[in-house]
Amino acid sequence: MLDATRSWMREANLIGGDWVGADSGDTIDVTNKATGEVIGTVPAAGTAETERAIAAAAAAFPAFRDMPLMERCGLLWKLHDALMDNQKALAELLTVEMGKPLAEAMGEIAIGAQYVRWFAEEARRAKGEIVPAGVNGRRILVTKHAVGVVGMITPWNFPSSMLARKIAPALAVGCTVVAKPATATPYSGIAWGALCEEVGYPKGVVNVVTGSAREIAGALMADPRVRKITFTGSTEVGKELIRQSADTVKKVSMELGGNAPFLVFDDADLDAAVDGAMVSKFRNSGQTCVCANRIYVQAGIHDAFVAKLKAAVEALKVGDGREDGVTQGPMIDADAVEKVEAFVADAKAKGAEVVTGGGRHAKGGTFFEPTVVTGATQAMDFATEEIFGPLAPVFRFETEAEAIEMANATVYGLACYAYTKDLGRAFRLNEGLAYGMIGINSGLITTVEAPFGGVKESGLGKEGGSQGLEDYLETKYVCVDGI
Ligand code: NAP
Numbered sequence: 001m002l003d004a005t006r007s008w009m010r011e012a013n014l015i016g017g018d019w020v021g022a023d024s025g026d027t028i029d030v031t032n033k034a035t036g037e038v039i040g041t042v043p044a045a046g047t048a049e050t051e052r053a054i055a056a057a058a059a060a061f062p063a064f065r066d067m068p069l070m071e072r073c074g075l076l077w078k079l080h081d082a083l084m085d086n087q088k089a090l091a092e093l094l095t096v097e098m099g100k101p102l103a104e105a106m107g108e109i110a111i112g113a114q115y116v117r118w119f120a121e122e123a124r125r126a127k128g129e130i131v132p133a134g135v136n137g138r139r140i141l142v143t144k145h146a147v148g149v150v151g152m153i154t155p156w157n158f159p160s161s162m163l164a165r166k167i168a169p170a171l172a173v174g175c176t177v178v179a180k181p182a183t184a185t186p187y188s189g190i191a192w193g194a195l196c197e198e199v200g201y202p203k204g205v206v207n208v209v210t211g212s213a214r215e216i217a218g219a220l221m222a223d224p225r226v227r228k229i230t231f232t233g234s235t236e237v238g239k240e241l242i243r244q245s246a247d248t249v250k251k252v253s254m255e256l257g258g259n260a261p262f263l264v265f266d267d268a269d270l271d272a273a274v275d276g277a278m279v280s281k282f283r284n285s286g287q288t289c290v291c292a293n294r295i296y297v298q299a300g301i302h303d304a305f306v307a308k309l310k311a312a313v314e315a316l317k318v319g320d321g322r323e324d325g326v327t328q329g330p331m332i333d334a335d336a337v338e339k340v341e342a343f344v345a346d347a348k349a350k351g352a353e354v355v356t357g358g359g360r361h362a363k364g365g366t367f368f369e370p371t372v373v374t375g376a377t378q379a380m381d382f383a384t385e386e387i388f389g390p391l392a393p394v395f396r397f398e399t400e401a402e403a404i405e406m407a408n409a410t411v412y413g414l415a416c417y418a419y420t421k422d423l424g425r426a427f428r429l430n431e432g433l434a435y436g437m438i439g440i441n442s443g444l445i446t447t448v449e450a451p452f453g454g455v456k457e458s459g460l461g462k463e464g465g466s467q468g469l470e471d472y473l474e475t476k477y478v479c480v481d482g483i
Pocket residue numbers: 153154155156157158162180181182183184211212213214217218232233234235237238240254255256257258288289290386414454458459
């Protein structure tokens with residue numbers, strides 16, 4: 001068992017088994033998002049450091065790929081235990097650098113550990129096929145192989161679990177890793193390097209580099225030894241990485257932005273719908289890719305839903321995520337606050353009514369009041385853009401067909417939700433809604449057993465489920481003849 005009381009705040013990068021600073025010696029400050037205070041620094045690494053990390057990962061790959069499967073799975077089990085043994089310390093660090101309430105951070109570490117365990121199990125089922133040949137004497141074998149060195153770029157909103165969904169399947173099948181965590185929340189990413197080292201991964205298998213996104217990503221994208229890029233972040237950056245991947249024809253997985261519709265029909269269980277909307281909208285202060293972005297409520301239940309939603313929102317407690325009872329932490333930075341303010345101003349100018357909240361919180365800093373607006377329309381900016389903050393716009397609709405049409409009127413297709421007791425409608429929604437994930441009577445759907453991922457401009461590939469392992473494997477076909 002590892003020391004569960006110690007700090008995981010490492011102010012260095014892990015490259016080829018060594019803990020190092022940037023070549024220039026430059027560093028980047030990391031802040032406590034609730035107080036603004038600087039808590040430490042990380043290396044401001046760039047191209048040269050990333051190239052060394054890629055070289056280390058490429059050198060480590062053949063031996064790691066050939067490590068017996070049960071040894072690789074055994075390392076993942078140890079990694080799972082190390083995460084859970086250190087859950088509290090890792091969660092506290094996450095809360096400080098990201099801002100989310102400690103209970104949510106504890107949950108994030110736990111689901112990260114669950115991904116590790118899931119992929120340790122799935123690796124044993126990375127099966128190929130023997131396919132009937134069209135002619136006698138031939139045998140057709142389809143086999144699965146680790147893709148090689150994987151570059152991973154992750155966002156700040158789930159700084160630990162977004163890496164879990166990439167590192168776990170990669171290590172499970174024998175890939176080696178160069179990870180670049182978000183600059184706002186680097187320690188949770190660096191902690192993965194430290195944990196992997198401590199449980200016994202060979203040098204060079206896991207490398208973590210912090211610093212300039214453009215330089216680190218540029219080096220990863222340009223290098224032909226990096227065979228796969230897995231990115232979670234904005235659609236804008238994802239598109240740029242897809243373009244850059246063309247030069248070396250890399251495999252890509254893209255978990256990008258969302259604009260989730262949340263549909264509430266007249267026949268819904270009202271209390272369940274409000275609970276679902278609360279967890280979907282206000283988890284992580286509205287800063288998740290699967291957050292309800294647009295809440296569409298059928299006319300017959302609209303006013304009752306708004307009244308209950310308002311009461312639930314007013315019961316939220318805003319504050320430092322380490323304080324007891326806090327359910328809403330700060331937003332990640334000043335830009336994020338300004339963006340939500342602009343959405344509120346645009347909606348008001350176009351006729352929406354603020355039912356509760358609506359502005360910066362009295363606590364100052366980047367705290368924002370949990371907000372509900374009604375009278376939302378498709379002409380308002382949040383109808384087509386991702387809010388990424390604690391603002392719940394409520395739209396009114398009359399018919400199922402109208403709700404589906406409005407829900408699909410976006411370039412995004414990540415998650416959506418619907419509350420109804422009508423089974424036939426639930427199936428029609430599944431067929432009609434152009435989204436990668438659908439929660440029927442559930443506002444919290446992420447789970448390790450299921451493939452997480454979007455359609456349209458929300459991404460390519462899946463994380464979790466058996467599909468999440470497939471994304472780290474190449475398929476080979478062998479034709480055996482003449483024997
Ligand atoms: P972001 O700005 O796209 O950043 C994500 C990562 O990309 C960070 O590590 C960032 O580095 C890096 N990056 C920034 N500019 C880059 C560039 N030009 N080239 C290469 N890398 C670059 O996104 P974010 O603001 O951190 O995260 C919020 C977005 O992520 C939202 O749109 C959200 O919906 C999406 N998201 C999607 C999922 C999903 O599973 N689909 C999950 C979570 C979040 P720096 O930190 O150094 O800038």
